[in-house]
Amino acid sequence: MAHRVDDLIDRRRLRRKLTFWRIAALAIAAVAIVAASAWIYGDDFGGTAVDHIAKVEIEGTITEDQDLLDLLEDVRKSASVKGVILSIDSPGGTTAGGEAIFDAVRLLAAEKPVVAQVGTLAASAGYMIASASDHIVARKSSIVGSIGVLVQFPDVTGLMDKVGIKLEEVKSSPLKAEPSPFSPTTEEERAMIRAMILDSYDWFVGIVAERRPLSRPEAQALADGSVFTGRQALERKLVDSLGGEQAATDWLTTKGVQPDLRVIEWEPDEDDSVFFLGSSLAEMAGRALGMPGYGAEFVREIGADRLFLDGLVSVWHP
CATH class of the missing domain: 3.90.226.10 (2-enoyl-CoA Hydratase; Chain A, domain 1)
Structure with missing residues (x-):
């Protein structure tokens, strides 16, 4: 009977040791993965990258x-x-x-x-x-x-006429919120937009001339x-x-x-x-x-x- 008790105690000790070493092995593997990741990817893992x-x-x-x-x-x-x-x-x-x-x-x-x-x-x-x-x-x-x-x-005025929709608006000045898809574009509105486009275009061309x-x-x-x-x-x-x-x-x-x-x-x-x-x-x-x-x-x-x-x-x- 005493031998059986001793055997049980030994088995429990062995299981504890195996559990300990399994956990230790997993911890070492995790540290190795993090270290390898830090070596390869650097800043993403807080280490010094290659x-x-x-x-x-x-x-x-x-x-x-x-x-x-x-x-x-x-x-x-x-x-x-x-x-x-x-x-x-x-x-x-x-x-x-x-x-x-x-x-x-x-x-x-x-x-x-x-x-x-x-x-x-x-x-x-x-x-x-x-x-x-x-x-x-x-x-x-x-x-x-x-x-x-x-x-x-877009210009949806033709569609609005067919559907029977009319837009009412009150605004502070003629060019406010223009051009609008709900009204035909005027020459004044086109001139405003064209001035913006040409200014940005001039800047874009300048970049190409400078960099190339x-x-x-x-x-x-x-x-x-x-x-x-x-x-x-x-x-x-x-x-x-x-x-x-x-x-x-x-x-x-x-x-x-x-x-x-x-x-x-x-x-x-x-x-x-x-x-x-x-x-x-x-x-x-x-x-x-x-x-x-x-x-x-x-x-x-x-x-x-x-x-x-x-x-x-x-x-x-x-």
Whole structure:
């Protein structure tokens, strides 16, 4: 009987030891994972990151997106980032959104070499952002250009007449809230909008002339809204070389970046916001199509998010 009691005690002790070592092994594994993550990803885990090239994707319709601006600032502050690749695939968006990202990229480029690598498309505000980099690489068949600014507004007066709707309004001055889709546009209203467009257009052309090896007249000649293939853009000095990510990293090595550094994609913090669409109208449109929860994503995929841009826009409509 005594032997049985001793056996039970020994078994319990053994089980306690096994439990202890299992917990210890899990703890050691967790510490190892965190340490490895800190070594690879650095700032995201509060450790010292290995030196690397940061890749930032700029895709879709551009607005003044705070998540992207914060991301570019984080990249700028990271001591482990030795060079930056902006992977651009965008038809453009709001002119103010392009301006904000342009300024953020220029601030980043003042401290680290930045190269833009164009995928399918870098048009209008997308090209504006690419021009903020120190070097632009495009595919031979990429679409580049569409330098310009526009304002679009509908005229639904004919529909109102057919439906029998009449708009009544009282306003402080004739140009208040004009142009309006509910009344025909006057020459005075067109002149006001055109003055705004030409002022922003002049600023956009100035950016191209400043950032590219082009004189002001040369930049002006290319800023008629035309789009070009990557090969045509290279001939016109709108891009610097042809190729993909490897060509971008090769250029970074000419600026002192070590050729064996890894390219690590940086992404904004996950949240419920729409990355490049600052309006809830996209979600409303999705719900109207019977796709609640996926509406904003679907609207972006089909390019309809551009229907909801307000203000001056720099966007190419394929």
